[in-house]
Amino acid sequence: MEVSSEELAAVLGRFNPWWRGQPLPELPPWRRAAWRELQIWLKKPPAPRAVLLSGARQVGKTTLLLQAVAALLADGVPAANILYATFDHPLLKLAGIDAVLEAWRQREPRAEGPEYLFLDEAQFIRGWGTWIKLEVDFTRDRRIVFTGSAMPLAVTDPESAVGRWHAIRLSTLSFYEYLQIKKVVLPSLPRLRSLAELFDWEPGELRDVQELAEPYVAHFHEYLMRGGFPQTAQVESITSVQRLLREDIIDKVLKRDMTALFGVRRVLDLEQTFLYLCLRDGGLLDMPDLCGNLEVKRPTAQHFIELLEATHLIYRLQPFGYGKDVLRGKYKIYLADAALAPAVMLKGKGLLDDPTGLGIATETAVFKHLYARYYSMQVRFTYWRGKKDREVDLIAELGGMLIPFEVKYRAQHTGLRELKGLLEFCAEKHVERGYVVTKSPSDLGLLPGTAEGAAKIMRVPAPLLCYWMGESETQPSQQTP
Structure with a gap:
């Protein structure tokens, strides 16, 4: 025709x-x-x-x-x-x-x-x-x-x-971009091109920012529920936001694009695979468990995972290392936006009453901000698991430099006892500095109590990290994390 x-x-x-x-x-x-x-x-x-x-x-x-x-x-x-x-x-x-x-x-x-x-x-x-x-x-x-x-x-x-x-x-909107679109007026934060600059700040500078950051927390939680999509960022009702996201993802991407572009016919199996990943956002991908739960063969499940990555719905992280260890290891899966899983499950504002879910959403947001900020610099992101199942959530690899991030978004104080995986990785790989991403703005600063000669660990509240990473993305900088 x-x-x-x-x-x-x-x-x-x-x-x-x-x-x-x-x-x-x-x-x-x-x-x-x-x-x-x-x-x-x-x-x-x-x-x-x-x-x-x-x-x-x-x-x-x-x-x-x-x-x-x-x-x-x-x-x-x-x-x-x-x-x-x-x-x-x-x-x-x-x-x-x-x-x-x-x-x-x-x-x-x-x-x-x-x-x-x-x-x-x-x-x-x-x-x-x-x-x-x-x-x-x-x-x-x-x-x-x-x-x-x-x-x-x-x-x-x-x-x-x-x-x-x-x-x-x-990527979806950064927290910084979200605040600009919403026209939210908050106390101005000092500009930060690289997180490494925090190690040179004086205690007084850190205390000043701790106070300025307090009003950012509630908006950060709203951002986690609404997501980084310009269309939904300005919709008032959280329920309406989540319904729109679900319709766009399920109806348009999974049911239309996958059929038209990739010839997918088993749309229900693909949808169930995505729902399975939503329930395990930020977790390790257990292919035998996925195949058993959804009753699909491994090549089919593997194909679905690759398609979801091609349509920008998920990220896959390999384990840290090279060679056979990586080939035998499991991928870690992050959704493209922290709001996707709550939206697919239509949780409404229930995310705020679920400390575990809020922590997972924060880890997803942290990864997305770091990835969006540094992907053009060819930074490789992995995760690490050591002895006794100790782990580090994210490792940024740039040339010969390793920069670890551990996310501990919870009300409880995070000390050395809760960071055994991070400390073990730094000692084993001779890493000089690392970051732990926390919840309270009062956490901003060096983690006290580390031994002489050990890695310096900087505590950075998640709202601040995501704001700074989004703001610095708009600046012509080639700074490392």
Whole structure:
């Protein structure tokens, strides 16, 4: 079935009002941390590559594209040289990318200067990887930005990706971004580019921040329940927020995207696999237990796990180490956002009355903030288990540097006795500093009582860590954790 150029031009005209001299739909004034990096690649690309904005549904990819369009128009780029097209639209998906570009140029003659192509939900373009490879290789006067909430990179020819696009991963909103969107007015905290700076602070500076941080705790708990999705961050009812998240995840990703893009037919088994992981957020993945509980074979379960990772719903962490120990070890699973598990289970505000659940949600949020802040620096995240099942929740590996994080989000005081795994890892691996993420703002500071020559352990309340990591993500810094 063919789609006429007239039909395509009519659809494109609705998506590109600037061709008619009309303004864009009202866009939010806030901008994601990825905005700065995207602007660099649009205005002065470091290399001839396309840009891939990847991330889960509803994290703000389309808004970021339209904000980029508005910035180009404000800079004087001719309107006819800017195309926005979403291949989620049935006619554009059916016609294909070449027909869309032809209809664009039939309607809008090209002006002088580069062309800017913003291709939303590009995973629905047939042969998208090959098309982008050819464009990057042979069309030097086009700058292409494309998005994907379920980009099946794993099934694409790996050679087509080499040097052809620069990936910007858009995580869910950081705690810092969430507060900006909500327009919450709180006491200003000192800016921190790296957590390592805390080791040089004077006791008076630490005490001042402890007092300033108190009002942040309640908003952090709200953030854990609402999640880092721009659409739901501003919805008043927690119940409505969780229902919206459940509909977007279950109905759109698991039931639609998985079928359309990956050919999944056993949608119920996939849904049950995701629910199983929601119940074990932050835990080790026991494949025999999963297969036994859900009555699926191991290759099927393994395939489902890989698909959930490809659609940005989960992260997988390998155990610390190399070689056979890693191959024999279990993955640790984190959901893409701390609010997903409570939303899927429709817990409402019950999370606040569940100390265990609140601790798990906090650990998930901490990991996501660290990952989002440092993934572009090629930081490898793992977890560690030692003797007597002692463990460290997160290990950041950057070159030869190891930086451990242990999350203890609870009302009880955290001392050396509760940190045997962290201390054992630091001693065994000759680590000089580590972090324990706590609940009370009054915890901020060095952990007392460590022996001479042992690693220095900095206690950092979770609301502060997540705020600082989100704020520093917006700054051009290459600081280590």
